[in-house]
Ligand code: HEM
Ligand code: HEM
Ligand code: SF4
Ligand code: SF4
């Protein structure tokens with residue numbers, strides 16, 4: 001299966017907000033929400049200031065914590081990207097709490113919302129809105145190996161000016177679906193150096209929920225069946241007792257019960 | 261034993277009005293909690309949960325559920341004793357009874373070892389309810405107050421504890437409803453009285469210990485006698 005990925009070159013982002021606007025108008029983004037936020041960052045001390053623009057958006061982790069905790073299946077992986085089927089979301093907020101990048105947010109309708117990699121556009125053969133509008137080629141979308149190669153090429157070039165320049169997302173959180181080219185250390189840019197979320201327990205939860213449903217269903221089916229038999233047996237023993245009471249001595253039926 | 265002849269219509273007081281109200285609180289809040297809880301995690305119900313209404317109802321249900329121990333303390337201390345003490349103590353007849361539980365399960369109460377006010381199966385059920393209610397309240401409170409500040413694993417642990425307790429309580433409920441149906445026990449929780457004949461069949465040691473007078477034993481229940489409605493604690 002081909003996996004796809006975005007390239008996000010922070011060295012090239014000029015903070016123009018074009019992707020933000022394109023994403024919002026192109027997609028049915030819920031009211032009050034935006035899937036990309038551009039944050040201006042300054043590092044260093046005067047007069048050696050350096051600025052860049054951080055894109056806060058879903059990075060489509062391969063080992064996506066949000067997908068692991070989502071109990072309804074609204075969040076799922078597809079072709080390397082993390083999709084969200086908002087129709088299925090229960091608004092439990094587990095993804096909000098689990099995401100190491102604080103991406104998902106409940107929209108006003110009580111359902112989770114985040115970038116789904118322009119699922120509808122891409123499936124129709126198009127390019128994601130943000131990529132299409134970016135005027136400075138800071139964003140690309142392609143098969144992941146090609147994106148990775150391009151990222152390393154760009155990082156190498158960037159290293160001439162910024163010695164700490166590097167690729168982020170090749171392996172982080174299992175490998176991100178948004179490969180970033182950073183002009184500096186991730187920490188300096190406000191990105192967690194190690195976003196891997198230990199989810200040993202959550203994996204259990206995944207197995208537990210279907211198992212619970214199965215077990216409950218089974219117990220209902222089993223007792224439902226037994227109820228018919230047992231109720232008849234009990235009515236019979238009450239009738240036996242009644243007969244015994246009216247004659248004052250044990251009936252053959254009562255004897256029978258005793259022999260069992 | 262159950263072989264003695266029994267007057268036809270005599271009724272035995274099973275639950276006064278206090279315990280009946282408490283049980284209604286318990287049953288209704290539990291079902292409410294179960295449905296609104298499942299809505300968050302079960303795909304087919306999930307779309308109806310979005311918006312937060314079900315989460316609010318879940319919390320209201322939780323408050324009612326957590327008030328049950330208080331209600332027991334105020335209005336049904338013998339009941340509380342039964343749940344917290346008797347349900348955890350099994351005599352020799354109880355063990356014998358449990359060994360033959362399959363017969364009781366299939367509707368044959370007649371030749372079972374004699375039982376007290378609670379049979380050994382009820383004791384197991386009630387003990388399970390006590391333990392897993394405590395767990396579901398503890399984990400539920402953790403999810404309530406701690407959700408935003410948990411690590412993902414902490415959150416998963418609390419949710420797992422909550423889920424496991426829910427599962428156990430739900431399976432217990434299935435069994436509870438099963439025996440209620442098979443032994444026609446609902447009348448005791450609705451009217452308060454059950455026929456002496458059935459009471460002796462299933463709880464002979466208990467009936468033997470009751471005083472032979474109203475309100476414990478009545479000839480026929482048309483309406484609950486005054487004295488049964490107004491329990492000493494009420
Ligand atoms: C009084 C005790 C209870 C409290 C305080 C409580 C509280 C909570 C809280 C805070 C949540 C997290 C969901 C959210 O933030 O809206 C939750 C989830 C849930 N509750 Fe409860 N609850 C209680 C009892 C119950 C009972 C008795 C049941 C069912 C039998 C139940 C079933 C569920 C289920 C199925 C979930 C979603 C499961 C999950 O989080 O993995 N709860 N509860
Ligand atoms: C939803 C429908 C329910 C029905 C129809 C029902 C029915 C009954 C009946 C008939 C009894 C009396 C049995 C006897 O003669 O001793 C009883 C007792 C009891 N039930 Fe339920 N029940 C329901 C739900 C629940 C739930 C959800 C729980 C706990 C989670 C529960 C816990 C108990 C306990 C602890 C007792 C003993 C009452 C006491 O000692 O005060 N029941 N129930
Ligand atoms: S991929 Fe689509 S949904 Fe995601 S940020 Fe870009 S335009 Fe928005
Ligand atoms: S960045 Fe957050 S929302 Fe996006 S895939 Fe990773 S865990 Fe999920």
Ligand code: SF4
Pocket residue numbers: 066069070071072073074075088089090091092093094095096104111112
């Ligand atoms: S809020 Fe929605 S998308 Fe997020 S974990 Fe819950 S059900 Fe899944």
